[in-house]
Amino acid sequence: MLTGGNCIIGQSGGPTVAINASLSGVLEGVLESKAYGSVFGMINGIEGLLQGTCLNLSEKFPTKESLEVLKTTPAMYLGSCRFKLPSSEEREDLYVKLFEFFKQNDIRTFFYIGGNDSMDTVLKLSSYAKSHNIPMNILGIPKTIDNDLAVTDHTPGFGSAAKYIATTLLEVAHDAYIYNSPSVTIVEIMGRNAGWLTASSALCKNEYFNGPDLIYLPEISFCKEEFIKDLKEIQKERKNIIVAVSEGIRNKDGQLCGAGKALENIVKESIDCKVRSIELNVLQRASSHLASLTDLDEAVLVGKEAVKQALLGSSAKMMGYKRISSSPYQIEVCSYDIADIANKEKVIPREWINEKGNHVTNDFITYALPLIQGEVRPTFIQGMPNYAPIPHLQ
Amino acid sequence: MLTGGNCIIGQSGGPTVAINASLSGVLEGVLESKAYGSVFGMINGIEGLLQGTCLNLSEKFPTKESLEVLKTTPAMYLGSCRFKLPSSEEREDLYVKLFEFFKQNDIRTFFYIGGNDSMDTVLKLSSYAKSHNIPMNILGIPKTIDNDLAVTDHTPGFGSAAKYIATTLLEVAHDAYIYNSPSVTIVEIMGRNAGWLTASSALCKNEYFNGPDLIYLPEISFCKEEFIKDLKEIQKERKNIIVAVSEGIRNKDGQLCGAGKALENIVKESIDCKVRSIELNVLQRASSHLASLTDLDEAVLVGKEAVKQALLGSSAKMMGYKRISSSPYQIEVCSYDIADIANKEKVIPREWINEKGNHVTNDFITYALPLIQGEVRPTFIQGMPNYAPIPHLQ
Numbered sequence: 204m205l206t207g208g209n210c211i212i213g214q215s216g217g218p219t220v221a222i223n224a225s226l227s228g229v230l231e232g233v234l235e236s237k238a239y240g241s242v243f244g245m246i247n248g249i250e251g252l253l254q255g256t257c258l259n260l261s262e263k264f265p266t267k268e269s270l271e272v273l274k275t276t277p278a279m280y281l282g283s284c285r286f287k288l289p290s291s292e293e294r295e296d297l298y299v300k301l302f303e304f305f306k307q308n309d310i311r312t313f314f315y316i317g318g319n320d321s322m323d324t325v326l327k328l329s330s331y332a333k334s335h336n337i338p339m340n341i342l343g344i345p346k347t348i349d350n351d352l353a354v355t356d357h358t359p360g361f362g363s364a365a366k367y368i369a370t371t372l373l374e375v376a377h378d379a380y381i382y383n384s385p386s387v388t389i390v391e392i393m394g395r396n397a398g399w400l401t402a403s404s405a406l407c408k409n410e411y412f413n414g415p416d417l418i419y420l421p422e423i424s425f426c427k428e429e430f431i432k433d434l435k436e437i438q439k440e441r442k443n444i445i446v447a448v449s450e451g452i453r454n455k456d457g458q459l460c461g462a463g464k465a466l467e468n469i470v471k472e473s474i475d476c477k478v479r480s481i482e483l484n485v486l487q488r489a490s491s492h493l494a495s496l497t498d499l500d501e502a503v504l505v506g507k508e509a510v511k512q513a514l515l516g517s518s519a520k521m522m523g524y525k526r527i528s529s530s531p532y533q534i535e536v537c538s539y540d541i542a543d544i545a546n547k548e549k550v551i552p553r554e555w556i557n558e559k560g561n562h563v564t565n566d567f568i569t570y571a572l573p574l575i576q577g578e579v580r581p582t583f584i585q586g587m588p589n590y591a592p593i594p595h596l597q
Numbered sequence: 598m599l600t601g602g603n604c605i606i607g608q609s610g611g612p613t614v615a616i617n618a619s620l621s622g623v624l625e626g627v628l629e630s631k632a633y634g635s636v637f638g639m640i641n642g643i644e645g646l647l648q649g650t651c652l653n654l655s656e657k658f659p660t661k662e663s664l665e666v667l668k669t670t671p672a673m674y675l676g677s678c679r680f681k682l683p684s685s686e687e688r689e690d691l692y693v694k695l696f697e698f699f700k701q702n703d704i705r706t707f708f709y710i711g712g713n714d715s716m717d718t719v720l721k722l723s724s725y726a727k728s729h730n731i732p733m734n735i736l737g738i739p740k741t742i743d744n745d746l747a748v749t750d751h752t753p754g755f756g757s758a759a760k761y762i763a764t765t766l767l768e769v770a771h772d773a774y775i776y777n778s779p780s781v782t783i784v785e786i787m788g789r790n791a792g793w794l795t796a797s798s799a800l801c802k803n804e805y806f807n808g809p810d811l812i813y814l815p816e817i818s819f820c821k822e823e824f825i826k827d828l829k830e831i832q833k834e835r836k837n838i839i840v841a842v843s844e845g846i847r848n849k850d851g852q853l854c855g856a857g858k859a860l861e862n863i864v865k866e867s868i869d870c871k872v873r874s875i876e877l878n879v880l881q882r883a884s885s886h887l888a889s890l891t892d893l894d895e896a897v898l899v900g901k902e903a904v905k906q907a908l909l910g911s912s913a914k915m916m917g918y919k920r921i922s923s924s925p926y927q928i929e930v931c932s933y934d935i936a937d938i939a940n941k942e943k944v945i946p947r948e949w950i951n952e953k954g955n956h957v958t959n960d961f962i963t964y965a966l967p968l969i970q971g972e973v974r975p976t977f978i979q980g981m982p983n984y985a986p987i988p989h990l991q
Contacts, residue, residue, distance in 0.1 A: 218772050247777045278771035285776070370982055374883040377672035378612050380987045382679070383641045411986035481878045489768040492887050495980070575980040586889070586969040588764055592805035593774045 207238060210312035210513070211305070212260070213245035213252065214346075215321040216285070218278035219360025220491040221502035222346045223591065225316050226280060227270040228506020229344070230260060234267060236510055243310065246594065248317075249324055250284035252304070253297060258594065274499060275581040276591040277491035288324045291331050298331050305339065312340045312513045316506075318347035318358075322521055322545040329519035329541065340513040343521035343541055344505050348488045350399035353547040354539045355523030359505060360488070362498030362574035365403035367490045368392055368483065369575060372415060372447065373407040375481060379443045385476035387434065387444045390415070391463030392483055395451035397550045398422050400487065402563045403571055404447035415562075416444045421451035422550050423560035425460050431473045433561055438474075492588055496577025501534070508536045532573035601632060604706035604907070605699070606654070607639035607646065608740075609715040610679070612672035613754025614885040615896035616740040617985065619710050620674060621664040622900020623738070624654060628661060630904055637704065640988065642711075643718055644678035646698070647691060652988065668893060669975040670985040671885035682718045685725050692725050699733065706734045706907045710900075712741035712752075716915055716939040723913035723935065734907040737915035737935055738899050742882045744793035747941040748933045749917030753899060754882070756892030756968035759797035761884045762786055762877065763969060766809060766841065767801040769875060773837045779870035781828065781838045784809070785857030786877055789845040791944045792816050794881065796957045797965055798841035809956075810838045815845035816944050817954035819854050825867045827955055832868075886982055890971025895928070902930045926967035 212229055214222055226244075233239050244263075246256040258281075264270050273280060291298045305313070315325050325343035332339045345352050350361035372390060379388045392401040398420030408414035416437050419425055437444050450462045460466075463480035470478040505522040512520055520538040527533040555567040581588040606623055608616055620638075627633050638657075640650040658664050667674060685692045699707070709719050719737035726733045739746050744755035766784060773782045786795040792814030802808035810831050813819055831838050844856045854860075857874035864872040899916040906914055914932040921927040949961040975982040 218775055247775075251777065276771070277768050279775045282777060283775040366980060369980075370886055371880060371884070373981065373984070374671050374885060375879060377670070377984065377987060378879045378883040381612055381641075381673045381677040383645065383676060407981060409981065479879075481880070482876065484875045485769060485772045485873075486765060486875070486880070489772040490765070491768060492764055572980065577980070578977050583972050586760060586763075586966065586971070587767065587801060587803065590767070590771065593771060 207240070208309045208311035209240045209243060210314065211243040211245060211257070211310045212281070212314040212316070213248045214279040214281045215248040215283055215315060215317035215324070216347065217318070217488065218283065219346050219348045219488055220277045220363045220494045221360040221498050222278070222316055223276045223280050224274045224499045224502035225344050225346060225359055225506040227273040228503035229314055229510055230264050230270055231267055231503065232507035232510030236514060238514055239312070240309065243308065244281045247282040248284035248286065249288060249315070250286035251282065253300060272581070272589060273591045274503065275491050275494065275579060277489045280591055280594065282594070287320055288327050290327065301328070302332070302335070302337055311338070312342070314342050314344060314509050316344040316346050318345070318349070318352065319546060319548065322352070322541055325521065326519065326541045326545040332518070340516065340518045342509045342513055342517065343544070344509050345521055345523060346502070348400060349394055349397055351397040351548045351550065353544050353549050355521070356526040356534060357524060357574055359498060359502035361399060362495040364400055364487050365406060365571055366495040366575035367487050367493050368400055368403045369406035370493060371483065372404045372445065373409070373412065376407070376412055376445055379445060383442070385438060385442045387446065387470050387474070387476060387478045389446045389448055389463050389466045389470070389478070389480040390483065391448055391450055391480060393487055394421060394449045396421055396548055398449050399551060401447050401449040402551060402567055405563050405568060406571055406575060415447040417446045417561045418563060419446070419448045419452050419561060420551060420556060421449050421453060422553070423556060424455040425452040426455070427469055430466065430469060434470065434474060491590070492580050494579050495575045496579040497574055499579050501536070504536045508538065512538050529569050529573060532576070601634070602703045602705035603634045603637060604708065605637040605639060605651070605704045606675070606708040606710070607642045608673040608675045609642040609677055609709060609711035609718070610741065611712070611882065612677065613740050613742045613882055614671045614757045614888045615754040615892050616672070616710055617670045617674050618668045618893045618896035619738050619740060619753055619900040621667040622897035623708055623904055624658050624664055625661055625897065626901035626904030630908060632908055633706070634703065637702065638675045641676040642678035642680065643682060643709070644680035645676065647694060666975070666983060667985045668897065669885050669888065669973060671883045674985055674988065676988070681714055682721050684721060695722070696726070696731055705732070706736070708736050708738060708903055710738040710740050712739070712743070712746065713940055713942065716746070716935055719915065720913065720935045720939045726912070734910065734912045736903045736906055736911065738903050739915055739917060740896070742794060743788055743791055745791040745942045745944070747938050747943050749915070750920040750928060751918060751968055753892060753896035755793060756889040758794055758881050759800060759965055760889040760892070760969035761881050761887050762794055762797050763800035764887060765877060766798045766839070767803070767806065770801070770806055770839055773839060777836070779832065779836045781840065781864050781868070781870060781872045783840045783842060783857050783860045783872070783874040784877065785842055785844055785874060787881055788815060788843045790815050790942055792843050793945060795841050795843040796945060796961055799957050799962060800965055800969060809841040811840045812956045813840070813842045813846050814945060814950060815843045815847060816947070817950060818849040819846040820849070821863055824860070824863060828864065828868060885984070886974050888973050889969045890973040891968055893973050895930070898930045902932065906932050923963050923967060926970070
């Protein structure tokens, strides 16, 4: 069992509202373990580390209490990068530089929180360490609002984004239904290749509102003519139509369709009624003021599990969730071989999408509903959320 | 003093998250007064009423407790209309029809919650009643996120929208600052002629973030060249720039500039860096999950004050707020002659905008900060907000 020494942690890829909760989970795990010296934080991920930017997180967050504000802070406290680490065959100098830095600073454990590309970094670094007999634990912690990572039941960050999307859709519906004249409201949601977020709009169904009338996902090729037909059919039943559409919808030839604005224009050309499109944009991944308690609690747990795995001597693993049961909802936090995860993408199973390809089935609801349960939000000071500062600005 | 009989209430114009709080204030005031029979609700405002659509609110909300869910429900429980009531000279038949309906249903008090156009309806109906010796109390209750009504210190709905905008801006900043490369993020905010909402983005200033770097308001004519100059100046100091822009900015000839997307294109043409624009769209007026407690409490108070004024025999009045002090914040709810309000628009005073016309001064902050204090949000059931249903859907 490899313990002692220092460890380092980085964040990479696009932000979520849960990624700082995982960071705080690692820090909490380290504090509880009493097995490490300092925890260093890479500023701007592996790319920043290669330029030598790094801070001492143990000094910034010396106690469990100091971590509370971090848990509910959006985006990435440590900053991010979009950097695909080249292979060691291509650029061995980078690997030499990194492992030299680890050695000099007695860093024996490396945690990386991120999505697909970040897991690729974990895979490459751990393979290099292994082949060079460097005794380090190199571990991945998942995060992505897109929920498209393989193996794990879901990803930290997805539940909060889904909760924001479903809540916003319900509020948009209240807004859309106030006028007694026909309208089509199109809401564009993130997800280039996987429709998990767009599908989550269906979670806003309640006793008076059925949720979006139509849901278009990247998993199903989009057909303009079918869309107009669907709309006209629904217009026979109700005046106000809500459409949820993924940014990644493509036509049968695989070309991107343009999502919200494009659908707005299709409606304008074909149907005589008020039409508008709303792009949820970065708000769906940054709105810490409306996070899922389940998501944030689990995000802390995967961080703590990573520390536990490091203390057990694991490497080349990504933490993840295994679902035991949906009702009652129960998961186990566990670790998976990184080679099964890196560079793979998980899309919605076809059977969770209805036959016509314009809505989801109850199986999807059963899967996703537990993930948006519970509310957590930042404390507010003088009317505004109290977040951990953006370190580069200090 | 005219008491007894029934009363009727309607909502009109664009939605806010506080307009149902004012509706619940009226209903609470009526319950407390014990002076009325039933309260009727117009479905889709005066336009719906002319078509005879109306419901019995006293049956729907029989107790104070039943009103709680209404207070935090977004948009308009009764639905809205965008209908400018013609003058009685043009269409006396409409007036005859309305007052005949009031007479038949023993309706002696009429409340209308809305913005400019709605106050025009209140003015016209009360003038008609007066000139025809119809003993009715016809009263206006303000609402508009735009905060552009004359006489009143501010409008119900503005504080919550301002809180949403400032919070979202802070979250967008956390998102924008994660990468170590230059970027410009443009946030488009509502307000065609008055910049109150866009100016509120400045409220997100805190100890680590200065708020938007640039704020462009409809009160000041927009100049593309100045914008680029401003950006280049700020880029010398920091990598990530946040711009708040009103949908209503115009050039010196008074032509609309196109706001977010237009500014995004200007940056793309002139500066080599990542640029994106985010439109807050209807979310800024519908997000009851993030409302200002001050705003919602005051919105209830103006509703109750309207009942009080009706019982005192007032007519042709709009309720409003008079500010006694900003620090400590103190207001009085009072009533104003509707003739001083209808069809007028209040913009930001020039001295609350900085000399260059690209930001606000501390006077604006002093004015607006008290309005976003305190948090209130709906109860959540199974992970989703519990709102009052949309009646047309029931």
